[in-house]
Amino acid sequence: MKEIMPLKCIAIDDEPLALELIRTYASRIPDIQLLCTFEDAVSGAEYLAGKSIDLLFLDIDMPDISGIDLAKALKNKPMIIFTTAYKQFAYDGFELEAVDYLLKPIDFQRFSKSVFKAIAIRNSKMQAPPTEDDAAIYVHAEYRAIKILLRDIEYVESMEDYIKIHLTEGKSVVTLMSLKKAEELLPDTQFKRIHRSYIIPLAKIRSVQNKKIQLHQILLPIGESYAEQVKKWLINK
Incomplete structure (x- = not known):
């Protein structure tokens, strides 16, 4: 890279x-x-x-x-x-x-x-096509570029003008970016938006029940306006 x-x-x-x-x-x-x-x-x-x-x-x-x-x-x-x-x-x-x-x-x-x-x-x-293991995005926090490996992302949370990228081992990165921009930045084949406030990695889904998705570390709600499309990509997953 x-x-x-x-x-x-x-x-x-x-x-x-x-x-x-x-x-x-x-x-x-x-x-x-x-x-x-x-x-x-x-x-x-x-x-x-x-x-x-x-x-x-x-x-x-x-x-x-x-x-x-x-x-x-x-x-x-x-x-x-x-x-x-x-x-x-x-x-x-x-x-x-x-x-x-x-x-x-x-x-x-x-x-x-x-x-x-x-x-x-x-x-x-500048980002070259990565291998599956080193696939990453760059975001800016604390006045520097931070490399985030896709495999380390647990979920992405909206915080108005900012997003909070929750990572493995309880770490997180806050950056000035809309959730819509984050959705465009992350590969559609690996990440999906399930709520106006959340994007999740498909690989981290453990179960889906009562309009909620259980990830490795957290249970997140499925937004009403996203329910149908979530159902469709879960069927084809």
Whole structure:
């Protein structure tokens, strides 16, 4: 498996204070490397033409070239997180498939959430087809990428904006991710959603009775809206 390297980033913003804030926030996250910053879009575009980066923090409202126009003009487009003080640009940003859209003033929690989203996208593209024993996913917790072997997952629990991945030996990992995203990340042949709050590994099912599933370590309910599909894949299991 490839070594997980920090994301190479640059930032383009005509406000020096905004760039200083990005530099400060980036220095607190080991999984990204801010290579340089630019106060005008032209200089930033020239740099991008000759360099390969992973992530671009890009202001939208700039005097020479707007961030939207710059993003459209890039041939080798990196992942982009737009930064701006104006809500009306959000639709344009998402139309360009930006990783995220940060509204100024940006706090660190919101900044880190966007960065971890970009890291997760990069890591998912890097994951090579694994063998059954070493199959794993990467999630972010405590400002670092954590490798979780699929065979160690007991079940996944929703905690609003976060999920809690319960592991063998009573361990767990909490990460900023929706249960829907976790469902997409985990292989459908091995993991199924049984409730609005739970995803389980099929291999850990011990019994099913009275709309509840007994796993190795816990008894979980089957949600009403999932009952029929659970019944179908249990029959075909």
